[in-house]
Amino acid sequence: MHDTFDKTVQDRKETSAGLMQYSAENLVPFGPIHPALKEPEYFKLILEGERIVDVIPRIGYVHRGLEKAAEQRPWIQNIYMFERTCGICSFAHSTAYVQAVEGLLLYKLPERAKFIRLVVAELERIHSHLLWIGLMGHWAGFETLFMWVWKDREIVLDIVEAIAGNRIHKSLATIEGVKRDIPEPLIPGFIERLKYITTRVHYYRNVVDTESTLLIRTEGIGKISADRLEQLCAVGPLVRAAGIPRDVRRDDPYAAYNDVPMDLVTKSGVDIHTLMQQRLDEVVVSVNMIIYALEHMPPGPVKLRVPPVVPKGENASHVEAPRGELFYFVKSNGGRMPERVKVRTPTLANLPSALEMLKGHTLADVPVVLTGIDPCFGCMDRLSFLDRDSQKLWRWSGEELRQYGIHHYFPERKK
Amino acid sequence: MILTILQALILPGIAFTITLGFIFEWLERKTMARMMGRVGPMVAGPAGVLQPLADFVKLLYKEEVMPSFADKTVFRYAPGLFFLAPLVSMLFVPVIGPSAVASFSLDLLLIVFILAYATFVVAVLSYASASSFTTVASGRLVLQYVSYEIPLVISIVTPALLVGSLSIQEIVQAQSSRWNLLLMPFSFAVYIVALLAELEKPPFDIPSAKTEIVAGWLTEFSGRALAFLKLSKELGLVFGASLAVALFLGGPLGPVPQSIVPVEIFYTTYFLVKLFALGLLIFVVRTALARLKIIDAAVLFWKILLPLSLAQAFFVLVVKG
Numbered sequence: 001m002h003d004t005f006d007k008t009v010q011d012r013k014e015t016s017a018g019l020m021q022y023s024a025e026n027l028v029p030f031g032p033i034h035p036a037l038k039e040p041e042y043f044k045l046i047l048e049g050e051r052i053v054d055v056i057p058r059i060g061y062v063h064r065g066l067e068k069a070a071e072q073r074p075w076i077q078n079i080y081m082f083e084r085t086c087g088i089c090s091f092a093h094s095t096a097y098v099q100a101v102e103g104l105l106l107y108k109l110p111e112r113a114k115f116i117r118l119v120v121a122e123l124e125r126i127h128s129h130l131l132w133i134g135l136m137g138h139w140a141g142f143e144t145l146f147m148w149v150w151k152d153r154e155i156v157l158d159i160v161e162a163i164a165g166n167r168i169h170k171s172l173a174t175i176e177g178v179k180r181d182i183p184e185p186l187i188p189g190f191i192e193r194l195k196y197i198t199t200r201v202h203y204y205r206n207v208v209d210t211e212s213t214l215l216i217r218t219e220g221i222g223k224i225s226a227d228r229l230e231q232l233c234a235v236g237p238l239v240r241a242a243g244i245p246r247d248v249r250r251d252d253p254y255a256a257y258n259d260v261p262m263d264l265v266t267k268s269g270v271d272i273h274t275l276m277q278q279r280l281d282e283v284v285v286s287v288n289m290i291i292y293a294l295e296h297m298p299p300g301p302v303k304l305r306v307p308p309v310v311p312k313g314e315n316a317s318h319v320e321a322p323r324g325e326l327f328y329f330v331k332s333n334g335g336r337m338p339e340r341v342k343v344r345t346p347t348l349a350n351l352p353s354a355l356e357m358l359k360g361h362t363l364a365d366v367p368v369v370l371t372g373i374d375p376c377f378g379c380m381d382r383l384s385f386l387d388r389d390s391q392k393l394w395r396w397s398g399e400e401l402r403q404y405g406i407h408h409y410f411p412e413r414k415k
Numbered sequence: 416m417i418l419t420i421l422q423a424l425i426l427p428g429i430a431f432t433i434t435l436g437f438i439f440e441w442l443e444r445k446t447m448a449r450m451m452g453r454v455g456p457m458v459a460g461p462a463g464v465l466q467p468l469a470d471f472v473k474l475l476y477k478e479e480v481m482p483s484f485a486d487k488t489v490f491r492y493a494p495g496l497f498f499l500a501p502l503v504s505m506l507f508v509p510v511i512g513p514s515a516v517a518s519f520s521l522d523l524l525l526i527v528f529i530l531a532y533a534t535f536v537v538a539v540l541s542y543a544s545a546s547s548f549t550t551v552a553s554g555r556l557v558l559q560y561v562s563y564e565i566p567l568v569i570s571i572v573t574p575a576l577l578v579g580s581l582s583i584q585e586i587v588q589a590q591s592s593r594w595n596l597l598l599m600p601f602s603f604a605v606y607i608v609a610l611l612a613e614l615e616k617p618p619f620d621i622p623s624a625k626t627e628i629v630a631g632w633l634t635e636f637s638g639r640a641l642a643f644l645k646l647s648k649e650l651g652l653v654f655g656a657s658l659a660v661a662l663f664l665g666g667p668l669g670p671v672p673q674s675i676v677p678v679e680i681f682y683t684t685y686f687l688v689k690l691f692a693l694g695l696l697i698f699v700v701r702t703a704l705a706r707l708k709i710i711d712a713a714v715l716f717w718k719i720l721l722p723l724s725l726a727q728a729f730f731v732l733v734v735k736g
Contacts, residue, residue, distance in 0.1 A: 034626070035625065035629050095675050137705070140705045140706060141617055141618070141619075141620060141705050141706020142617075142704070142705035142706070143447075143451065143702075144450060144451050144702050144703060145705070147451035147452055147453060148451065148452060151452045211705065213704045213705040213706070213707060214705045215712050216707060216708070216709065217705060217706070217707075330672060362708070362710075363711070364624075364708045365708075
C-alpha cells in the first residue's frame with residue numbers, strides 16, 4: 001500500500017519534470033468555464049497536433065467547506081446538509097452519514113427501514129444512470145437519445161416523489177430509520193411502472209449496441225486496462241466494466257442488501273461503449289431488486305426515537321453510490337455536534353483514471369471521455385495543504401486559515 | 416419586364432423564399448420535438464407556426480455586441496453577403512411553372528459557384544470574429560467543405576450529363592415523362608447527405624457542435640446579424656431542397672388537368688408537396704442520428720460517397736449511350 005503511494009508520488013514528480021519540455025503552444029486549456037463542463041474544473045491538455053499526450057488537472061473550484069460546516073451543526077441538521085453534497089446521489093450521501101452515526105449509537109435499525117433505504121437507494125441509482133445515458137447522448141450530439149431517456153427518467157422521479165415527497169433531495173434518511181413509510185396501496189403501481197422502465201432500458205440497450213453514429217463515437221474510446229484501474233483506485237461501474245467484481249452492496253452489505261438477491265453486472269474491458277452497457281444493465285438489476293424488496297417488505301416501525309447526543313467514538317461507513325464507493329468518516333466527542341466528518345466521493349477516486357483514459361484521443365473526444373466516469377466535480381472538492389516541491393503536507397486551524405485569508409487579500413495589514 | 420420584377424420580388428422570388436424559410440424552421444422544430452417526445456413551439460399562431468417569425472423579430476430588437484478584436488468591416492457586412500446567396504440562387508429554380516424567373520444556359524455552374532461562395536463567406540465571417548471557438552469552427556467548416564464538395568458537385572452534374580444541358584430549367588423540362596430519381600437514386604442519396612453537411616445538420620453539425628464549440632461560427636453574433644444569419648441558414652435549406660426537387664424529382668411538373676384554375680396553382684402545389692416531403696425526410700434523418708467526428712465525416716465522404724457518386728455518373732453515361 002505504502003509502496004504504491006510512494007510510486008505514485010515518484011510518478012508525479014517525474015511527470016512534473018517532464019512537463020517542462022512541453023512548449024506553450026502545445027498546451028490547450030480546457031475549462032474552468034467551458035461548454036462541455038457543467039461544473040467548473042480546469043484541465044491542461046498537452047496536445048501533439050490533435051492528439052492528447054498528457055492531461056494536468058486543477059481541481060478545487062467549488063470547494064464549499066462542507067466538512068467544516070458539519071462541525072458547527074447538530075447531528076440531525078447535518079443529514080440535510082450532507083444530502084446537498086450532491087444533487088444526483090443525495091440519498092447515498094445521507095445514508096452513508098447516517099450509517100456512520102448509527103455505528104456509534106448501537107441501536108438495532110428496524111427491518112422495514114432497511115428495505116425502504118434499499119428501495120430508495122436503488123431508485124436513485126436508476127435515475128442517476130438514466131441521467132448519465134442521456135448526457136452521453138447529449139455530448140455525442142444525439143439529442144433524441146437525451147430527450148427520450150430523460151423522459152423515462154421522469155417515471156423514477158415520480159415514484160421517488162410518491163415515496164419521499166421530494167424528487168431529488170429526498171430528506172428521507174434519518175438516524176435509526178427513515179422519515180416516511182411506503183404506503184402499501186401504492187406498491188402495485190410502482191411495480192407496474194418499474195416493469196415499463198425495464199422494457200425501455202432493453203430498447204436503449206439495443207440503440208446503444210446498434211446505432212452506427214453512436215458506435216463510432218463510443219467504441220474503442222477511453223480504453224483503460226483493469227490493472228491500471230486497480231493501481232489508480234477506481235471505483236464503481238468503471239471497475240465493474242473492466243471485469244473486477246467490486247461492489248459495496250455485495251462485499252459489505254448495508255441496509256437490506258443481505259436479504260435481497262442481487263446479480264453483479266460485470267463487463268470485460270473498459271471503453272465508453274461498455275460503460276454505457278454496464279450502466280444500462282445495472283438499471284435492470286436495480287429494477288429487479290426494487291420489485292423483490294417491495295414484494296417482501298417486512299411489517300413494523302420505520303424509525304426509532306434516539307437522543308440528540310451521540311456517544312464518544314469514531315466510525316467509518318461506505319455505501320455504493322451510483323458513481324461508486326462513497327466513504328464517510330465521523331468522529332464524536334460525545335456532544336451535540338460532530339467533532340470531525342470526512343467525505344470521500346467516488347469522482348475523486350475515478351478522476352485519475354479519466355485522465356489516463358483521455359490520453360491518445362483527440363480534442364473532440366474530451367467531453368465524451370470525461371463524462372464517461374460520470375463526474376460530479378461539485379461533490380468532490382476538499383481542501384488540504386501540500387507543498388508540491390518539498391512534498392510536505394500540513395493542516396491549518398480555522399483561525400490560521402482566517403489569518404491567511406486576511407493577509408492574502410490585505411497584504412498591507414500586519415499578521 | 417414588370418412581371419419579371421414582380422416574380423423576382425414576390426411569388427417565386429424573395430418574399431416566397433423567406434416565407435418558406437420561416438415555415439421550414441417551424442416544421443423542423445415541430446418534427447424534431449414530436450420525434451423527441453416534446454411539444455415544440457405552440458404559443459405564437461396556430462400550432463406555433465409564427466414562432467420563427469416571433470424569434471426573428473425579437474432578435475432584431477436585441478442589442479448588438481461586437482468583439483473588440485473582431486475585423487469590424489467583415490463582421491458587419493459579411494452576414495448580408497451570406498444572406499444574398501440562397502435568395503439569388505432561388506431565382507434559377509422553376510417554381511410556378513416549367514420555366515424559372517432567371518435562366519441562362521450555364522446557370523447550374525453559377526449555382527455551384529454560389530454554394531462555394533456561401534461557404535467561403537462563412538469561413539471568412541467566423542475568422543473575422545477572432546474568438547477561439549469561431550476559429551476552430553472555421554477550420555472544421557473548411558475541412559468539412561473539402562470533404563463534401565466533390566461528391567456534391569458530381570451528384571449535381573449527373574442529371575446535367577443525362578439531359579445534356581447545364582441549365583436547371585432545361586433539366587426540369589426534360590423530366591416531364593420520368594423523374595431523374597429513377598435513373599440515379601444514388602446521386603440523389605449522395606446529394607441529400609452532402610446537403611446535410613452543407614447545412615451543418617446532424618450528423619454533420621461538426622462546425623457548430625454546441626457541446627464542443629458553443630454555437631460554432633455563430634458564437635460572437637447577436638441582434639440583427641444573428642437574426643439574418645439564422646434565417647440565411649433556413650433559406651439555405653429551402654434552396655438546397657428546391658434544387659433537389661428540380662434536379663431529381665421533376666421540379667413543379669406533374670399532371671395538369673383542364674380546368675378554369677390557372678395552371679400555376681397546380682405547378683406550385685406539386686412543387687410545395689415535393690419540397691415539404693423532402694424537408695420532412697431531412698428533418699427525420701437529422702433527428703435520428705448522433706454527431707460524427709470530423710475525421711469520420713471526411714472518411715465517409717472520400718471513401719464511400721465519392722466513389723458512389725462517380726459510379727452513378729458513369730452508369731448514367733453508359734445508359735445515355
